[in-house]
Amino acid sequence: MSEKLMKVQRIEHGTVIDHILPGMAFDVLRVLGIPSDKTMSILLNSHSKKGGKKDILKIEDVELTAEEANRVALVSPHATINFIHGGEVVRKFNAEAPRVVRGILTCSNPNCISNQNEPVESEFTRGPDEGHRYVCTYCERDIVDLAKRIRW
């Protein structure tokens, strides 16, 4: 077994998330809400062929829906999602920031009604600009630093 395979061992079935911003792999796990009993490999600060560093996350026997996978873009906008079957990549796509995010993030405004004891999920809509600006449906404020706002 080569040293390379030792570092990033391939999986038979599951999901590989590549090109995660360095240091963000644990935030990706949180935003996906993956149960802690799943077998996972996390590679931090790996050298990227494109230059610089990246994190890689391999989750065995978990196939995310495209909607779930796109949540990754909230904390790591240029990550790529690879679905693996029988050791082969059967689908690969770039995570795309969702237009609406429900329940995953909390509003950064402590006085927002969504942060009180009310029976509603938080809800944010992506702003019209290119950036990753999300606006709370309730208090209409922008939230910034999305990784810090992950509920799980």
Add this chain to the structure above:
Amino acid sequence: MKHVITVHDFSVAEILEVLDRAESMVEIARGRAVSDQLKGKILGCIFYEPSTRTRLSFETAMQRLGGSVIGFAGPEATSVVKGETLADTIRMVSGYADAIVLRHPREGAARLATQFSDKPVLNAGDGAGQHPTQTLLDLFTIRTETGSLQGLNISMVGDLRYGRTVHSLAIALAKLGNTINLVSPEGLEMPGEVVSYLEEAGKFGLACQSPEEIIGDTDILYVTRIQKERFPDQVEYEKVAGLYRVDADLVSRGREDMIIMHPLPRVNEIAPEVDDLPQARYFIQAFNGVPVRMALLSMLLGGS
């Protein structure tokens, strides 16, 4: 229009439709004509925070149109003190009433209420968030008192950061084609996103710290209260509040056809001597809450 949550939900055409309807309500609002177009309808007024003008003018509006009012003016005597959620209170009141007026200390409360009510919800102020009926009555006042709603030079003075009425009013006025000047002490400036909107719309006049700098070129002086609690010490508050006091001397340096507005309550920011000057329109503005709210109730509840 199903609910009235933020003025940003209104197109320019819808704003003008409300103002036109309000104009047709003035005689009824003054008690010179009688209407029973909302006879048999009930308005639920749920106020979790203190209010004088907003609550009383909503109640007056409903009663002038022949309807009746239920509700509370503070949560003390309700199940809210037992921990009832806003969602449950709204579900219940929407069963009793035909429309709900809500004031609540948390931002976004009115938007949440729309999810639990099958009746129209009107936002009467949600924390530091929106207060759309105030914006609409301000626009109505500007139109009736100046005869125009565009091409005006409007100077907003005072606490532009926390004053909940000025943010949406500035945006609505810019959308209608007016230029906005911003006069506020350091630390109480208009939030960046509102200034950016005004700049992008090409409707940002100038920002300064003294009303004297812009008074000569102002059509409408919109004064807001500087809240004592925003200042760490009393001395600092009094120093700032003194600079922003509108008195007869300041008014004399403005144009004769300038008008002065204030959402009220005022504390010391407008001297009582100004009340008798022809420029003072803030009590007319407070009255205008009635026809504007009548118009909204009539439109939401199917009046004619």
